[in-house]
Amino acid sequence: xxxxxxxxxxxxxxxxxxxxxxxxxxxxxxxxxxxxxASGAVGVTTTDIDGIxxxxxxxxxxxxxxxxxxYAGTTLRxxxxxxxxxxxxxxxxxxKFSEETGINVEVLPRPQDATEFYAQIQRFFQAQSTETDVxxxxxxxxxxFAPHLYDVSxxxxxxxxxxxxxxxxNNTVDGKLTALPWFGDFGMLFYRTDLLAEYGFDAxxxxxDELEAIATAVQEGERAKGNPNFVGFVWQGAAYEGxxxxxxxxxxxxxxxxxxxxxxxxxxxxQAVEALERAAGWVGGISPSGVVSYRxxxxxxxxxxxxxxxxxxxxxxxxxxxxxxxPIKGVFDVAPLPVTDPGSPAGTVGGWQLAISxxxxxxxxxxxxxxxxxxxxxQKWRALVGTFVPTIPxxxxxxxxxxxxxxxxxxxxxxxxxxxSRETGELYNEASTIIFQSANEALLGSTTAADALxxxxxxxxxxxx
Amino acid sequence: MSxxxxxxxxxxxxxxxxxxxxxxxxRFAWILLIxxxxxxxxxxxxxxxxxxxFSLTDARxxxxxxxxxxxxxxxxxxxxxxxxxxxxxxxxFFTVVTVxxxxxxxxxxxxxxxxxxxxxxxMRTSILIPWAIPTVVSAQMxxxxxxxxxxxxxxxxxxxxxxxxxNVAFLATNTTVSLFAIAAVDIWKTTPFVxxxxxxxxxxxxxxxxxxxxxxxxxxxxxxxxxxxxxxxPAILVTLIFxxxxxxxxxxxxxxxxxxxxxxxxxxxxxxxxxxxxxxxGYGSTISIAIFLIIALFVVIYVTFLKIEDx
Numbered sequence: 007x008x009x010x011x012x013x014x015x016x017x018x019x020x021x022x023x024x025x026x027x028x029x030x031x032x033x034x035x036x037x038x039x040x041x042x043x044a045s046g047a048v049g050v051t052t053t054d055i056d057g058i059x060x061x062x063x064x065x066x067x068x069x070x071x072x073x074x075x076x077y078a079g080t081t082l083r084x085x086x087x088x089x090x091x092x093x094x095x096x097x098x099x100x101x102k103f104s105e106e107t108g109i110n111v112e113v114l115p116r117p118q119d120a121t122e123f124y125a126q127i128q129r130f131f132q133a134q135s136t137e138t139d140v141x142x143x144x145x146x147x148x149x150x151f152a153p154h155l156y157d158v159s160x161x162x163x164x165x166x167x168x169x170x171x172x173x174x175x176n177n178t179v180d181g182k183l184t185a186l187p188w189f190g191d192f193g194m195l196f197y198r199t200d201l202l203a204e205y206g207f208d209a210x211x212x213x214x215d216e217l218e219a220i221a222t223a224v225q226e227g228e229r230a231k232g233n234p235n236f237v238g239f240v241w242q243g244a245a246y247e248g249x250x251x252x253x254x255x256x257x258x259x260x261x262x263x264x265x266x267x268x269x270x271x272x273x274x275x276x277q278a279v280e281a282l283e284r285a286a287g288w289v290g291g292i293s294p295s296g297v298v299s300y301r302x303x304x305x306x307x308x309x310x311x312x313x314x315x316x317x318x319x320x321x322x323x324x325x326x327x328x329x330x331x332x333p334i335k336g337v338f339d340v341a342p343l344p345v346t347d348p349g350s351p352a353g354t355v356g357g358w359q360l361a362i363s364x365x366x367x368x369x370x371x372x373x374x375x376x377x378x379x380x381x382x383x384x385q386k387w388r389a390l391v392g393t394f395v396p397t398i399p400x401x402x403x404x405x406x407x408x409x410x411x412x413x414x415x416x417x418x419x420x421x422x423x424x425x426x427s428r429e430t431g432e433l434y435n436e437a438s439t440i441i442f443q444s445a446n447e448a449l450l451g452s453t454t455a456a457d458a459l460x461x462x463x464x465x466x467x468x469x470x471x
Numbered sequence: 472m473s474x475x476x477x478x479x480x481x482x483x484x485x486x487x488x489x490x491x492x493x494x495x496x497x498r499f500a501w502i503l504l505i506x507x508x509x510x511x512x513x514x515x516x517x518x519x520x521x522x523x524x525f526s527l528t529d530a531r532x533x534x535x536x537x538x539x540x541x542x543x544x545x546x547x548x549x550x551x552x553x554x555x556x557x558x559x560x561x562x563x564f565f566t567v568v569t570v571x572x573x574x575x576x577x578x579x580x581x582x583x584x585x586x587x588x589x590x591x592x593x594m595r596t597s598i599l600i601p602w603a604i605p606t607v608v609s610a611q612m613x614x615x616x617x618x619x620x621x622x623x624x625x626x627x628x629x630x631x632x633x634x635x636x637x638n639v640a641f642l643a644t645n646t647t648v649s650l651f652a653i654a655a656v657d658i659w660k661t662t663p664f665v666x667x668x669x670x671x672x673x674x675x676x677x678x679x680x681x682x683x684x685x686x687x688x689x690x691x692x693x694x695x696x697x698x699x700x701x702x703x704x705p706a707i708l709v710t711l712i713f714x715x716x717x718x719x720x721x722x723x724x725x726x727x728x729x730x731x732x733x734x735x736x737x738x739x740x741x742x743x744x745x746x747x748x749x750x751x752x753g754y755g756s757t758i759s760i761a762i763f764l765i766i767a768l769f770v771v772i773y774v775t776f777l778k779i780e781d782x
């Protein structure tokens with residue numbers, strides 16, 4: 007479900023060359039030493055993340071309790087996850103914070119569908135509502151909501167440095183830091199280890215050509231063995247935000263740019279056309295023709311049902327694929343998405359930030375809550391308990407975190423690319439709709455890749471001029 | 472004197488009062504209607520007027536930009552907006568297909584369940600199940616059933632009956648196939664509802680007319696065309712108008728099953744895209760007004776050509 011969210015409403019902003027997951031066990035060089043000993047740092051984030059529990063009933067201690075307790079008695083309203091594990095974790099975290107600081111935190115369930123949530127926040131801000139203090143913010147929203155978000159540039163200057171720079175940059179609109187990253191997914195390639203070995207390949211593909219070759223070989227072999235529905239590669243091709251994410255990865259990994267750059271529309275270039283042509287060529291070949299109507303769950307159901315060799319998806323599919331009743335449990339792994347020289351392996355960033363409404367009456371208390379909720383300790387707890395992907399390198403590289411999410415190890419070369427939401431601001435949804443609708447038409451075969459991108463270019467230029 | 476004058480002047484007024492007994496009744500009726508009219512104005516006319524007002528501006532939701540009055544500019548743009556006309560085409564096509572099938576199938580079912588058989592009550596209730604499932608839920612269910620790899624429909628067509636020799640991607644082949652696939656879902660869902668409306672119409676037709684027809688020697692087909700159909704006309708009209716207006720506003724089933732594909736957008740999805748996704752209150756309102764006019768056109772057509780009042 008998390009995946010669906012991230013897939014849904016977002017879009018991109020600039021390319022971030024944030025370094026990915028990180029080298030395995032040998033503990034990485036931790037950034038600047040914590041300035042205070044493990045215990046009672048006052049209002050200051052520490053980077054000591056040892057001894058974090060993996061129990062949902064035991065969130066990390068509130069290190070800034072002393073600073074926060076001066077606001078005891080106020081009530082914060084926090085728009086958190088509505089369902090599932092995420093919701094339970096939000097409640098546990100809020101309860102812990104309330105207990106140690108005396109600040110009441112009311113967790114309001116947000117609409118699960120990101121589009122719905124977006125519309126709701128929009129109405130809140132339109133009315134300058136004081137009803138919410140802290141909100142979850144999709145990675146593509148800061149550009150649109152910046153005027154309504156509390157500027158935390160100076161307050162969180164130090165904390166911001168802990169996170170992957172690309173995501174922080176994404177959240178910085180006209181020099182104003184609007185939100186702190188909370189968790190951050192990115193696209194990755196899932197592959198079947200058993201089939202890879204069976205058909206005599208030693209390693210997952212690193213180039214798109216290799217992927218096509220392996221997919222073709224395995225698909226033919228499996229079909230000959232009596233599964234006519236076996237396919238080589240599934241991804242998200244429906245006309246929705248998820249296609250924009252896939253497209254960004256294809257483009258970026260094949261040197262085709264990121265749709266828009268420095269205010270100029272760059273979507274229509276020869277590499278991009280080639281990348282889209284390549285993808286259109288998969289449809290009905292190594293990918294099922296229905297792939298142009300697939301979203302995350304359609305792709306995952308095919309892959310998890312044992313009917314696909316490769317899948318592009320978000321990290322949630324990893325834990326879903328390893329549940330006890332999964333037919334592919336233990337026989338799949340993840341790798342960075344392939345490239346075509348001179349591109350680099352890309353993963354579109356999805357994920358959520360925590361922001362403070364500028365109309366909040368309790369900004370100081372909200373600041374302490376966000377400081378706690380986005381801290382390295384909390385991100386580690388969330389990683390261990392709920393496999394939420396950390397946005398802080400020292401957490402991603404932590405041995406215990408890697409044990410809980412082994413796939414992060416393989417993904418260190420991935421460049422976390424963000425959709426151009428900052429460039430387009432409140433017009434992002436329109437820009438992304440133009441992009442995914444045009445790409446979808448090319449994938450459906452109702453127009454050529456070149457025409458689709460030329461048309462998208464023209465429409466985007468009219469939009470951002 | 473003055474009193475007399477007063478009396479005389481009162482006399483005509485008394486006369487008037489007597490004269491206007493009917494009028495005072497009608498005035499009383501108006502007073503009783505005021506709350507209703509107020510509510511209609513509030514929930515019907517006021518939003519419509521407001522939408523019309525917004526359609527003349529370039530307002531955006533939750534934007535810091537100033538709102539400008541732009542006159543008919545949005546409407547001029549709408550007239551050149553090919554995508555809008557495509558959505559109108561899709562919606563009308565969908566409406567004609569679904570209402571046509573739903574009416575034909577619904578009438579057939581209504582005639583069957585109007586006859587006497589054991590378990591009739593249970594039957595009438597249970598056919599409503601598809602209609603009772605929220606559209607979003609049933610659309611998602613159908614989306615799975617249509618799936619080209621693990622969908623049950625492909626399994627039936629390919630593996631069980633061997634009608635096709637390979638799986639079909641119903642929702643991704645081309646515009647026409649996708650539209651028919653969606654229409655099938657709507658027909659499945661709404662036919663029971665149409666059947667029930669028509670059944671209500673059938674039940675008020677008195678049995679003695681059929682007995683008389685039997686005595687006169689009319690066969691069942693003659694009875695159907697000479698008695699059933701004419702007497703059912705009011706129910707048919709209500710049903711058709713109801714379903715047509717509903718179909719013209721179709722949103723959820725398309726949204727769930729096809730997402731925001733350009734070639735299969737409906738009018739409602741196009742309006743939602745502008746209003747909600749793009750926050751473009753001005754142009755979105757313009758589209759809404761256009762939809763309102765198109766739907767109004769259909770109502771006018773029904774009412775004039777089918778002479779609803781006579782029926």
